[in-house]
Structures are given as structure tokens and as C-alpha cells.
Amino acid sequence: MFRIIFHNCLALTALASVLFGTAPAMADNVRVDDPWARSSIGIERPGVAYMTIHNDGNESDWLLAVTTPLAKRAELHETAREGEVMIMRAVESVEIPPNSTVKLEPGGLHVMLMSLQKMLVEGEFFALTLHFAQAGDLTVNVTIAAIAANEAPAVIHDHDEHSHDH
Numbered sequence: 001m002f003r004i005i006f007h008n009c010l011a012l013t014a015l016a017s018v019l020f021g022t023a024p025a026m027a028d029n030v031r032v033d034d035p036w037a038r039s040s041i042g043i044e045r046p047g048v049a050y051m052t053i054h055n056d057g058n059e060s061d062w063l064l065a066v067t068t069p070l071a072k073r074a075e076l077h078e079t080a081r082e083g084e085v086m087i088m089r090a091v092e093s094v095e096i097p098p099n100s101t102v103k104l105e106p107g108g109l110h111v112m113l114m115s116l117q118k119m120l121v122e123g124e125f126f127a128l129t130l131h132f133a134q135a136g137d138l139t140v141n142v143t144i145a146a147i148a149a150n151e152a153p154a155v156i157h158d159h160d161e162h163s164h165d166h
């Protein structure tokens with residue numbers, strides 16, 4: 001899978017402080033995997049982005065806001081059932097509980113990209129900055145998938161299926 005690992009240096013610093021007996025200074029334990037968006041046919045409708053967020057720490061963190069040069073405004077949305085219809089509504093923040101993973105995925109939590117500044121073209125990338133209460137700002141490179149995609153595209157894993165037995 002296409003994996004982006006942030007804060008390697010901070011993780012090493014934290015490890016060093018554990019080894020040498022000093023308390024880790026930062027609650028910087030958030031990782032983001034597989035950020036992806038659906039391509040768009042125009043800029044009139046909002047775009048949507050998804051990702052998997054891990055919190056490897058022992059305390060909750062909160063995703064408070066999202067920004068990108070690609071959209072005038074980005075909102076955190078959840079999908080909910082209201083009677084027989086599914087609706088979307090904005091949420092203030094998304095809690096990432098300690099030692100757990102929160103998935104933004106079709107039919108659930110997602111980032112809504114309002115007032116797109118340009119088309120989302122399959123195969124291209126754009127920067128999205130996630131603002132966390134504890135971890136601070138993380139900028140991820142979002143892969144643009146097909147318009148009807150339901151999961152992150154496998155960007156790097158393109159080994160030849162026919163040349164392996166497994």
C-alpha cells in the first residue's frame with residue numbers, strides 16, 4: 001500500500017527519551033495512510049477526500065480542521081441515517097482515540113472540498129493539511145482516484161500478478 005510515514009525524527013526522539021529516561025516532550029503520535037480523493041467532472045460540485053488516521057499514542061487527539069489550496073473551504077463531514085435517507089452533516093472535530101485507527105471512508109466520515117479551484121483529475125495529487133489538536137499540522141499528498149472509486153488506489157504495488165504463484 002502507498003504509505004506515508006510522518007515524524008520519523010520525532011519518533012526517534014521519543015524513543016531516545018524513553019531509553020535515556022527523560023519524558024517525551026510531544027504528543028506527536030498521529031500517522032495518516034492512504035489519503036485519496038475521487039476525481040471530479042467539473043468544479044461545480046464539492047469534492048471528497050478520505051484517509052486512514054492512526055493514533056499510536058496513549059492520549060486522544062482531535063482532527064480539528066482541514067485546509068488545501070485546491071478548495072476555498074474544506075469541511076469535516078459525517079454521513080448519518082435520518083429516517084430512510086442518508087444525509088451528510090458537518091462535524092466540529094474528529095476524535096482519534098489512543099492506540100486506535102479512524103477511517104474516513106465512503107458512507108462515513110469524510111473531508112468535503114467546497115468551491116474547488118480546479119478539477120480533480122485521476123492520477124494527479126494535491127496537498128491537504130490536517131490540523132490536529134495535539135500533533136499540530138500534518139500535510140499529506142492526496143492521490144486522486146477514479147470518479148466511482150470506493151477505496152484508495154494501489155499506487156505503488158504494481159507487481160505482475162502472472163509472474164508469481166501466490
Ligand SMILES: [Cu+2]
Pocket residue numbers: 077078088089110111112
Ligand atoms: Cu460531505
